[in-house]
Amino acid sequence: MIELFRHPRVLKKLQEEVRGIPAQNNLLTSEDVSKMTYLKAVMTESFWLHPLTPLLVPRESMDYCNIEGYDIPKGSRVFVNTYAMGRDPEVWDNPLEYRPERFVDNPFNYTSNTCEFVPFGGGRRICPGMQLALLTLELALANLLWRFDWELPKGMKPEDIDMTEMPSLSLMRKEELELVPKPRQMTS
Numbered sequence: 001m002i003e004l005f006r007h008p009r010v011l012k013k014l015q016e017e018v019r020g021i022p023a024q025n026n027l028l029t030s031e032d033v034s035k036m037t038y039l040k041a042v043m044t045e046s047f048w049l050h051p052l053t054p055l056l057v058p059r060e061s062m063d064y065c066n067i068e069g070y071d072i073p074k075g076s077r078v079f080v081n082t083y084a085m086g087r088d089p090e091v092w093d094n095p096l097e098y099r100p101e102r103f104v105d106n107p108f109n110y111t112s113n114t115c116e117f118v119p120f121g122g123g124r125r126i127c128p129g130m131q132l133a134l135l136t137l138e139l140a141l142a143n144l145l146w147r148f149d150w151e152l153p154k155g156m157k158p159e160d161i162d163m164t165e166m167p168s169l170s171l172m173r174k175e176e177l178e179l180v181p182k183p184r185q186m187t188s
């Protein structure tokens with residue numbers, strides 16, 4: 001929601017996709033959201049710039065290994081910095097720009113083992129709740145946009161939104177986001 005309000009173009013495009021579906025009983029279902037390609041790109045772009053667990057879950061190396069000249073002794077505690085991986089300009093084009101289009105028609109998926117971007121971890125210990133988490137978030141966001149028009153509080157502009165993040169095992173913003181929901185005016 002924060003990135004959508006900082007990027008009204010993306011918000012408008014996503015809202016058009018979401019509202020292009022005639023929801024039954026004023027509620028979008030999992031079948032409805034499965035058709036929304038831009039929604040998925042927005043979610044991926046958001047996880048990519050703001051991974052919820054920026055250092056994943058700590059691991060312990062079972063054996064000695066050497067990675068590109070760095071010795072990793074057996075028994076080392078290892079953190080995988082997915083936050084930094086998503087911001088690497090050698091891998092990503094304009095990494096700090098919020099542009100969901102980079103994930104439209106892109107073969108990327110969360111379970112690929114290419115390691116450019118692993119917000120749910122990878123390999124045998126990949127997050128088993130990933131599909132549930134993605135579907136829950138997609139359903140929530142799509143329904144919030146389908147049912148309401150949203151505005152920033154009076155006098156606040158997109159550039160006023162404070163994006164400071166708190167260092168923590170799970171990524172949180174320092175300031176809460178305040179938005180004003182207005183029930184959507186339906187034309188029959």
Ligand code: HEM
Nearest residue numbers: 052053056057119120121122125126127128129130132133
């Ligand atoms: C957006 C939401 C979520 C994110 C970003 C997330 C992220 C992660 C990450 C990064 C890991 C560590 C993977 C690794 O070490 O490679 C993990 C592990 C795990 N997650 Fe999630 N998770 C989310 C939601 C959930 C949900 C909804 C459930 C359960 C219903 C869940 C259950 C677990 C469990 C049980 C593990 C440990 C897996 C293992 O060590 O074998 N997660 N998650």
